[in-house]
Amino acid sequence: MSINRCGIRDVYQFVGQPVRIGCWLYNKRSSGKIQFLQLRDGTGFIQAVAVRNEVGEEVWDAASKLTQESSLYVTGLVREDARSQSGYELTVQNVEIIQIAQDYPVTHKEHGVDFLMDHRHLWIRTPRQRAILAIRAEIVRAVQQFFDSHGFTLVDPPILTPSSCEGTTNLFHTKYFDEDAYLTQSGQLYMEAAAMALGRVYSFGPTFRAEKSKTRRHLIEFWMIEPEMAFVEHEESLRIQEQFVSHVVQSVLSNCEKELKVLDRDTAKLAHVKPPFPRITYDEAIQFLQDNGFDIAWGEDFGAPHETAIAEGYDKPVFITHYPTELKAFYMKPAPERPEVVLCADLIAPEGYGEIIGGSQRIDDPELMGQRFEAHQLSMEAYQWYLDLRKYGTVPHSGFGLGLERTVAWICGLEHVRETIPFPRLLYRLYP
Incomplete structure (x- = not known):
């Protein structure tokens, strides 16, 4: 099956099909055997789900290394999900790391206005x-x-x-x-x-x-x-x-x-x-x-x-x-x-x-x-x-x-x- 290259806002066109998206990691959480990757690409945000026993150790390890604002290509199967804010989710098939970001300053916590304006x-x-x-x-x-x-x-x-x-x-x-x-x-x-x-x-x-x-x-x-x-x-x-x-x-x-x-x-x-x-x-x-x-x-x-x-x-x-x-x-x-x-x-x-x-x-x-x-x-x-x-x-x-x-x-x-x-x-x- 060919892989479609698309932006996050266009994934609705490819339900049930694999897509490849260039993106950044906005946030991540893990439950041990599953990693939930919050991704953004400028057109929108989407959650990608990596299941350890489905993606293999190499892809799992790559996903594990991702830090906030690391850049990557992710390949995944698009599926509808009513619980998702976007209405869709990705089931991860592959992760290609472009760069691992280190010590990203604007973290997911409260920052002062001057700090945010400086950044x-x-x-x-x-x-x-x-x-x-x-x-x-x-x-x-x-x-x-x-x-x-x-x-x-x-x-x-x-x-x-x-x-x-x-x-x-x-x-x-x-x-x-x-x-x-x-x-x-x-x-x-x-x-x-x-x-x-x-x-x-x-x-x-x-x-x-x-x-x-x-x-x-x-x-x-x-x-x-x-x-x-x-x-x-x-x-x-x-x-x-x-x-x-x-x-x-x-x-x-x-x-x-x-x-x-x-x-x-x-x-x-x-x-x-x-x-x-x-x-x-x-x-x-x-x-x-x-x-x-x-x-x-x-x-x-x-x-x-x-x-x-x-x-x-x-x-x-x-x-x-x-x-x-x-x-x-x-x-x-x-x-x-x-x-x-x-x-x-x-x-x-x-x-x-x-x-x-x-x-x-x-x-x-x-x-x-x-x-x-x-x-x-x-x-x-x-x-x-x-x-x-x-x-x-x-x-x-x-x-x-x-x-x-x-x-x-x-x-x-x-x-x-x-x-x-x-x-x-x-x-x-x-x-x-």
Whole structure:
């Protein structure tokens, strides 16, 4: 009988047949005459059972030598097993050792966060971390599927920029030969230019904030999805956002059932994430917070406790719209009937995960944008190209940005964003 080479996730195709899998030993236990090998190969985990009087001394001895994270090829017969987490098990026929790992540091015991972060390159091999990264990959796939199937074109904005997107100072400075340059904090302005060429566009790439924050919601380097849409105004943008977020969540529920189970995620909470999403204005949010004992005045921004309190009243994400003009970026369009607030919205995730989307309708009036430049003391030399977008064929347009890592944290039910990215960059952490 020929032996099939496959990954662990594909063993269901070969029930009753022998397969050969390249893998690592995750854990092992023995009852004397039987060895239970917990194997992983990156696609999943499976138990392989070696019975001494069936495999012979050479194979038995090879299995006995295996230590945590030793690498091997295992050949075995696939059989269904309802007791197994994967639903399948291997009856070992042969073991070929590639390497015996010595003194593997991330053992099956409790480790401190700093230790695990120092060994992040090894920590990601564990079932929980693998599940998180698999869900992240599914979210990325669903993001691209949504935009690609809704008439958006993927555009890649630059990472090195001559100026800030939002006029902030939380930028990483570098030298671009003889000029000053910065690592991008957003591709939005460039995406607006791309929207004037292609209609509906989105970017998907890394962004950087030199913000000395150590909260569970912040990373120094993170990934953003930033769509921009010509001829789309505020209300239509909100509808697109809720359709988009719902698509991503439902894709994870459909395609990552095993991974969500590993994380003990309450999927019933995610099942509610379908349009329409509730909406409240900034005014209503302020009134709600004041009525519930928060010391906050109109014109102040919301912090994590405020967002959490607001979100507790809903079982799906909630839009907070029409923030004060002074709180938001220079490019956001004022509400026509009330210029002290802008046509914007933050989407707040339930369960205390905070803002996952920020978006707005952009100013399309050249004169008003010029006034904003003066008010924010923006460099005409650095931003002239951005003003050109209003000078040559300006149109109503809107856009938003979704933070990938906060979204992963919410969907996975994680306490900290450091687990949402393979190698997090945090305040005072640049290794590994």
